[in-house]
Amino acid sequence: MEPFEPHDFHPEDYPDIDPRYLSPNIVSSAALPPSQSGIPQEAWLPAEWYRESSGSSVIEPNSVTEDNGRTYHGYKEGKYFLPNDAAEQDRLDLHHYSSRIMLQGRLYLAPIQAPKRVLDLATGTGIWPMEFAQEHPDCHVVGTDLSKIQPQHPPANLQFIRDDAEEPWEFGPERFDFIHARYVCTCFDNPKAVMRQAFENLTPGGWVEYCDSTVDVLSMDGSSQGTTLEHWGELMMTGAQTTGRDFRVSRHYKQWLEEIGFIDVVERNMAGVVGPWCKSARLKQMGRVTARALYDNVTGMSYKLFRNAGFTPEQIDEFAARFRADLLNPAIHAYFPV
Template sequence: MSHSNQLINVTSEDNSGQGVGQRFFVGGAAHGLEKMKPFEPGDFLPEDYPEIDPQYLSPDIVSPVALPPSQSGIPQEAWLPAEWYRESSGSSVVEPDSVTEDNGRTYHGYKEGKYFLPNDAAEQDRLDLHHYSSRLMLQGRLYLAPIQSPKRVLDLATGTGIWPMEFGVLLSILIMCATALIVAIAQEHPECQVIGTDLSKIQPEHPPANLQFLRDDAEEPWEFGPERFDFIHARYVCTCFDNPKAVMQQAFENLSPGGWVEYCDSTVDVLSMDGSSQVVDVVERKMAGVVGPWCKSARLKQMGRVTARSFYDNVTGMSYKLFRNAGFAPEQIEEFAARFRADLLNPAIHAYFPV
């Protein structure tokens, strides 16, 4: 599902006629509801182009991974690459108001049913893996907008809160374990006040003093007070909003003069490497959300490995409520999930989702 015309007819002027903010798109989800076409090599910056690794496993040595594990006859430990194994981080937060569905997963209780992905420990691990994958895609960065010393920042649909935690409010113990880039970011924005909002309260219970987590619905009228934001960030929220245009409208209305909105998203189309409309005041950068370790670039290879792992572990949680609402039986969903996992392991498939 790609969202159409998200910024069309959105005013960016105050009463004086001066622009109150700028917009920054990461990715191509503003192209409308037309069928997505595969990105061309010329769509990418050179460092973003996902070139196929000539040393990657060739299709002629594919084992029966196209079959679900239960039918392939291959032991699970041999069928699943060892580097995809990952222990839970153990840092998940249990929300007392969560609702347990018939698939055993927990979902948000606040405005129950509005969002169809889980909020339990497995989903929190997936969100953190996706964050790591996103940083690899952005070459270690948390954002691309050219912001300068922001004083007030908002992260919509913050999930586990890992993005605002790393943005500028790291504790000293985290700084010691972080990359030099994160340290630089922490030093760049120590005075910044950061707010993260989400339907689920699954963020750390005792964040640093300049970080606040709020349980809030971004599609409802915003009530953050008269002070505007210098930077508003939203990432992978295509599953979150019924009316993304209204959310962006509120973002611009709550943006300081000269501030930035950075919106990073994708469609759910899966395109193949084998196989734009322009909006005023918007910078758009097309990237590939690589799925699987098929890229020549070591950075994109690792990104693809992490992304595939997050999908492998959580395909059922990501699809269960959606498919149940569409009338699928649980056993049909499990069969779909098994075949989806098999495709993730198929070296003949060089897949990505457009970002």
């Protein structure tokens, strides 16, 4: 996949490189102590990297423990290949935090007005609908997922349901004013069919919003080429193909939405920045959080798909070590296309 061009971005979203990260004598902080790397220590070791788990993760009783020691959903076992345990829940919440930074503190971009019913697909830990329900107390919010790992006592206007979005939707006759789906490129065998169900369950004048990416690791200056980060994305796509899924499916969303019958379809390109290399303080913070989420959880994200691609557990661990070293390399200015 080709990197975005500068004109593809809104000016406020353009990820300019901090000049300090272009110095030819900068080396990876994995190779030298931060004090000798040419980059301020706080840029690579911010305080939040030392945080402990909140301990508030939800254990799903019917989860299945695999040979890597991670737990996965038991409902419709095997349909989804990422874990649902505490470490994965931390990753999902970190990506939620980075997404809010990307959207300048917002939960969504759709121009919704006083919604009464809202649906969040593949809700994960439920953090998005939790915050949406708090911001819209007069709205009834529903979050669905294969794993029941959401808080057991959500706000009164929020309901969590264990559900497979690819099955016929059964939410009753009342439709939704807003349907939200974020980072679902890994989730569905037939994503266009899910999109069509969204259309059929939307009120006239309602909105649907997808915030999604591919797993391509790109850079506008070519610094990601040949790195373990780039190779990771390639291997993830190869592993996904063995399951019949396309991790670049978001490229088709605009066309599919229009084919299904949606109008006023708007596509906005953003950069899911990895690492604190941007000049913008906002994108720098987003990159720190995204890098932290990947650093901690690359093995869990990769395990099943890398096994599909022929890797042994030992090879996965060795690859993850090289991946983490590249994450800490300030000369690599990587991003995911969003």
